[in-house]
Amino acid sequence: MPQRQHPAVLLVDDDAATNYNNQRLLQRLPGSPEVLVASNADDALAVLHARCAHPGTAACPTLILLDLNLPPRNGFEFLRAFARRHPTLPQSFVVVLLTALPLDPGLVEDQHLPVTAMLTKPLTAEAVNHLLYNYFDVPTLT
């Protein structure tokens, strides 16, 4: 059975320590997927625009790990801006919302935004494997 490729991943978080942790967890996976890091919503939008607006350049990061608390805007506002700029794109992304404390799922649903899953920090190796297995058919390491 052919093994599915790891997606390129975009990390969006204003905390450098969190970005380091998540980047390291992802880079150590077999096949070390490409990890892009943005510390605010504007940088993240710029990355997505550069990578995803015109197919055939570099790999578009189809897995986005998004911190909800992202001053000056929050993760929801980032997603709204993304959906506005690329109305057809967000549906093909896996967006995982990361929060310091568990989030009320109803609160997320009310936003009507393309959020695929929610995770409470910290991101762990298990959680990463789980995400890749569930949404990208990448077999888990056992």
Add this chain to the structure above:
Amino acid sequence: MPPKARPPIATTEIRFRSLFDDTPELILYQNEKATILDANRAFLALVAEPKDRVVDRPYDDFLPPEVQPLFQEKLQEAFAGKTVRFDMYAAQGNSAPRHWDVVKVPLLENGVVIGVHMIARDITDKMQAQQEIVTQNQDLQQFTYIVSHNLRAPLASALGLADLLGTEEPGSPYFEETRTHLQASLHQLDRVLRDMNTILSIRDQKSVAEAEAVPLADVVQQVVQNLQEVVDQCGGTVRVAIPADLSLRANRAYLYSIFFNLLSNALQYRADERPLVVTVTATGGAGQPTRLTVADNGSGFDQEQAGDDVFKLYKRFHPHRPGRGLGLYLIKTHVESLGGHIAVYSRVDEGARFTIVVP
């Protein structure tokens, strides 16, 4: 032995007339058509009319249109033999609107209601106190929410990094970098806890006892002196216009902290394109509220985007400059501990003006 003489007591009529006339609550007596047949002194004083201009008039003449249907409905219930009680917020006559606790009591004669007494008590102060408690509760709830998130964020980061550290080879560059980030997260956690200590000590009621008449010009001068080096370095100017004899009853350390934080902000968020000018003014005294302003010509912020968040804990509006979102929250807490209120007006690239009013 002859029966002991009873002490002279007022006749029933006098007693009840006194109760009616002298009670501070508003008392009216109405017929079924809602015509006022009698009104006590408190009511006459409130509507500022003599008795002959009140009696025989419909009560609706003294009520705003929006509460008239409610009064009609309750009066009918009372005429059906029920004692009814309700709250309303309304003006009466030309008075200012107040919160009223209203009771309507039917007067029965041979089982038939022949009239209705109305007693209305002013509960405005109580309602305001209650509203204050509700607002304070909401503030506390929000405070707890913000604090728990801001404690959990660096803690989660530390937890993740501690796990990661266990999988890195000791002595490797990855190990060292992970350890450095872990330390940074723990320091951040420590800072949040220290912030809590600062905030809680301001809210502590003890500070009220330390209030003294503080000359405002003195405090501002002290702040300017302590920041003079930074002001000079950036080629800035601080203009102070405060009457020498103007003082405010307050905790001196809090006043110092308010001006120090506002001036520090003006310095930190100055515009690179022009020399900083900060103007500090104070007016008031002689029974007037004290009004303090600190205005700068700095980078300002987008007030529409910031909304109500400007003074909230850990909210930041200059993502590319250092700062933790604590200063304005502390200032607001200080101002509120003085019983005052703070507001801001700002436009991007024009500056910001903070106004503090202490009654």
